[in-house]
Amino acid sequence: MDLEWSAADLAFRDEVRAFLDERLTPDLRRAGRLMTSVYADHEASMRWQAILHERGWAAPAWPVEYGGCDWTVTQHYLFSRESILAGAPPLSPMGISMVAHVLIEFGTPEQKEFFLPRILTGEVFFCQGYSEPEAGSDLAALSMTAEADGDDLVCTGSKIWTTHAGEANWMFCLVRTSRAAKKQQGITFLLIDMSSPGIEVRPLVMTSGEQIQNQEFFDHVRVPKANVVGEIDDGWTVAKYLLEFERGGSAAAPKLQIMADEVARAAAGQPGPDGRPLLESPAFAAKLADARIRIDVLEVLEFRVLSAAAGGRNPGTASSMLKILGTELSQTLTELLLEAAGPRGRAYQPHATRPGGPLAGFAPPADGYVSGEEWQAVAPLRYFNDRAGTIYAGSNEIQRNILAKAALGL
Amino acid sequence: MDFSLTAEQQLLRDSLADWLADRYDLARSREAAASEAGWQPEVWRAFADDLGILGATLPEEVGGSGGGPVEAMVIAEQLGRALVVEPYVDTVVLGGGVLRRLPGAGDVLKGVVAGSVRIAPGLLEPTSGHTAHSVATTARRDGGDWVLTGAKAVVPGVPQATHLLLTARTSGEQRDLDGISIFLLPVELPGLQVHRYRTIDDRHAADLVLDDVQVPADALLGEEGRGWTALAPALDEALAALTAEAVGCMRTVLADTVAYSKERRQFGQPIGSFQALQHRMVDMHLEVEQSVAAMYLATLRLGAEPAERARATSAAKVTVSRAARFVGQNAVQLHGGMGMTQELAIGHYFKRLTAIEYELGPADHHRSRYASLTPKPRSAERGED
Ligand SMILES: Cc1cc2nc3c(=O)[nH]c(=O)nc-3n(C[C@H](O)[C@H](O)[C@H](O)COP(=O)(O)OP(=O)(O)OC[C@H]3O[C@@H](n4cnc5c(N)ncnc54)[C@H](O)[C@@H]3O)c2cc1C
Numbered sequence: 001m002d003l004e005w006s007a008a009d010l011a012f013r014d015e016v017r018a019f020l021d022e023r024l025t026p027d028l029r030r031a032g033r034l035m036t037s038v039y040a041d042h043e044a045s046m047r048w049q050a051i052l053h054e055r056g057w058a059a060p061a062w063p064v065e066y067g068g069c070d071w072t073v074t075q076h077y078l079f080s081r082e083s084i085l086a087g088a089p090p091l092s093p094m095g096i097s098m099v100a101h102v103l104i105e106f107g108t109p110e111q112k113e114f115f116l117p118r119i120l121t122g123e124v125f126f127c128q129g130y131s132e133p134e135a136g137s138d139l140a141a142l143s144m145t146a147e148a149d150g151d152d153l154v155c156t157g158s159k160i161w162t163t164h165a166g167e168a169n170w171m172f173c174l175v176r177t178s179r180a181a182k183k184q185q186g187i188t189f190l191l192i193d194m195s196s197p198g199i200e201v202r203p204l205v206m207t208s209g210e211q212i213q214n215q216e217f218f219d220h221v222r223v224p225k226a227n228v229v230g231e232i233d234d235g236w237t238v239a240k241y242l243l244e245f246e247r248g249g250s251a252a253a254p255k256l257q258i259m260a261d262e263v264a265r266a267a268a269g270q271p272g273p274d275g276r277p278l279l280e281s282p283a284f285a286a287k288l289a290d291a292r293i294r295i296d297v298l299e300v301l302e303f304r305v306l307s308a309a310a311g312g313r314n315p316g317t318a319s320s321m322l323k324i325l326g327t328e329l330s331q332t333l334t335e336l337l338l339e340a341a342g343p344r345g346r347a348y349q350p351h352a353t354r355p356g357g358p359l360a361g362f363a364p365p366a367d368g369y370v371s372g373e374e375w376q377a378v379a380p381l382r383y384f385n386d387r388a389g390t391i392y393a394g395s396n397e398i399q400r401n402i403l404a405k406a407a408l409g410l
Numbered sequence: 411m412d413f414s415l416t417a418e419q420q421l422l423r424d425s426l427a428d429w430l431a432d433r434y435d436l437a438r439s440r441e442a443a444a445s446e447a448g449w450q451p452e453v454w455r456a457f458a459d460d461l462g463i464l465g466a467t468l469p470e471e472v473g474g475s476g477g478g479p480v481e482a483m484v485i486a487e488q489l490g491r492a493l494v495v496e497p498y499v500d501t502v503v504l505g506g507g508v509l510r511r512l513p514g515a516g517d518v519l520k521g522v523v524a525g526s527v528r529i530a531p532g533l534l535e536p537t538s539g540h541t542a543h544s545v546a547t548t549a550r551r552d553g554g555d556w557v558l559t560g561a562k563a564v565v566p567g568v569p570q571a572t573h574l575l576l577t578a579r580t581s582g583e584q585r586d587l588d589g590i591s592i593f594l595l596p597v598e599l600p601g602l603q604v605h606r607y608r609t610i611d612d613r614h615a616a617d618l619v620l621d622d623v624q625v626p627a628d629a630l631l632g633e634e635g636r637g638w639t640a641l642a643p644a645l646d647e648a649l650a651a652l653t654a655e656a657v658g659c660m661r662t663v664l665a666d667t668v669a670y671s672k673e674r675r676q677f678g679q680p681i682g683s684f685q686a687l688q689h690r691m692v693d694m695h696l697e698v699e700q701s702v703a704a705m706y707l708a709t710l711r712l713g714a715e716p717a718e719r720a721r722a723t724s725a726a727k728v729t730v731s732r733a734a735r736f737v738g739q740n741a742v743q744l745h746g747g748m749g750m751t752q753e754l755a756i757g758h759y760f761k762r763l764t765a766i767e768y769e770l771g772p773a774d775h776h777r778s779r780y781a782s783l784t785p786k787p788r789s790a791e792r793g794e795d
Contacts, residue, residue, distance in 0.1 A: 338764075346611070346765050346769070347608075369605045371564065372563075391750065397743075
């Protein structure tokens, strides 16, 4: 038993580092560093995906035959850790990390052949159409209908909160194909071409002023039955499989460590209540130490889950546990960054950041003036946007309900 | 002991509450906030002419109605409830509070009461953090004039303001209480650089750069180097009023959240029926009730001797900063995705509550002020013997 990397792991890490050093341009690093949420600037993220694809690293978690990497669990971990450390803009998860796994498991040969290579190149960009106005936490209550008509399904209804629906040319979604006694039955997993007639996309303005999420209205949209993944009426099985990738998968600790380092750097340069740097203020230092301690512990927890997964064991309820701990720690760190920003944290200046979508009704100052430093402009927006972490991908209340049942047998 | 409002104070509360309910539309006020003007001037005019709230706490000699901390509390709470962006606390409570303690500001105060003068208090600086007495901007005499050099950061209410109330150091070290002087200046000032921006809570502020700005001798208010004696009590009054504003915001947020939890259905029932959420809303309620008590503590101790007054307002700010965070965050959480948008009021209130958390000093700042003002036990004073 030990917590150290092997020599082979270290050599791999150095290889990744060298690659990142060479290929991450300053502009891409900025796009990663000045992110205001978990969503990178779309253009930068796609540019980085193309560079990774060239190296064969755009989708390392896929099976090798489809373009993945033959890496150990540790190597996957090191790759994502190094990427975050270097400030790489993260890739959009909906295609590569979500629907692709579903296609690999349930897709027809034609679906795999069409979608997988195009997801890799970015030619196909997916959004996730699960949530509906009346079906959030209770996802199985979804009601967007898809009625069979010849070779097509005709879809009518609405999806909401869809991240990057404006940028996406494809949506994977859950639709209702029949009404059964049990609401989980009669759901179908469907791929919709966003250029199909009858789809309207309306951007939503979030607290931060950013327009990344959207609501879509589907009015008799015809979708070929060939775009059903898995069996008609059996979409819940497919959706549950995808959920494992949405909730678990990557490790949160490296990202959190970097956030904690950012907080420390920020607080070192700002005055605390007694005039000394905030980082030396006992109250602030204790809060930051507490967050770091939790991260250290979470990292080992994540290692344990990863090594269980490497041994072929199902992570089980661990993904709910890691989701709760990771998102709540992340929120704590955004609070500390905002506190470190001091009075400047009140300025609304998204032009000094790289948000993940357009801004509603904001005109940057003509002279580009920024009050304070860029990270101080990032801090409040990140704080607002990060509140979503405990809401999406199954809210933390829902995760606690799951744990009460599955971990404690209540 | 008495927590009841007088008949006049009740009338003030009710007429303001009614007026805001009828006339202050959230969506319109956000539009105005996003515009170049940054506010609705007609609202301010009504505050002065129809409601008389701008003069409610100012002396009768300048046209006010001579009220005190309780009037400020009543007004600020109602403004918080309706999420009013027009800068009452900054202009009237803080700005007016400083001016009414200094000689020679009578005409300006008359203007405040009439609504024609709005004061932007420029206290914080790039290196001050939240400490108002950390003043590095300097003022030196030059013949009959003063020359100001330095910078001010996040000065609230600038596009609406007619006057700037600036601190500048005329002697001493950056954090000394002595040596701070107060200058009242017109906003349009040759040589003054103003960088305006919106704030996260739909208000406006500016950074100022004073690069050897020449101002006349009468811009100095009160005694040279003794500005802190007027600023300290006015800042405590502003803290008390901010606490009341926060209480108003939180009452709305809690009521909206409870109402939403009764309407929103998931899993075939209102989400308010889930015990996990009931307990959360009860905890929000407990935070609000403690904030109400803290608001009285601060307001009713404003007349106490300085250390006691400061301890009470710091206690109130610590309570309200904690509550603003808990109530704001959980209101968003319980609204789910809807809480993350600007479509409902909740998102806007959350942003204001976030700003309030830090405004006039975050919780740690006031914990340390409270601790430093709390007498040590005798054994600790003696040390080791
Ligand atoms: C930034 C962001 C991005 C998103 N991106 C996408 C996307 O790309 N695609 C997509 O399909 N969806 C997306 N979502 C939607 C997200 O999955 C939903 O917001 C989430 O499922 C919660 O649903 P809701 O918003 O309807 O809240 P509700 O389900 O109405 O929940 C409201 C509150 O009630 C609580 N609650 C509900 N049920 C229970 C219970 N049984 N016990 C205790 N508490 C309960 C919740 O935890 C929450 O606090 C996104 C959301 C956000 C905020």
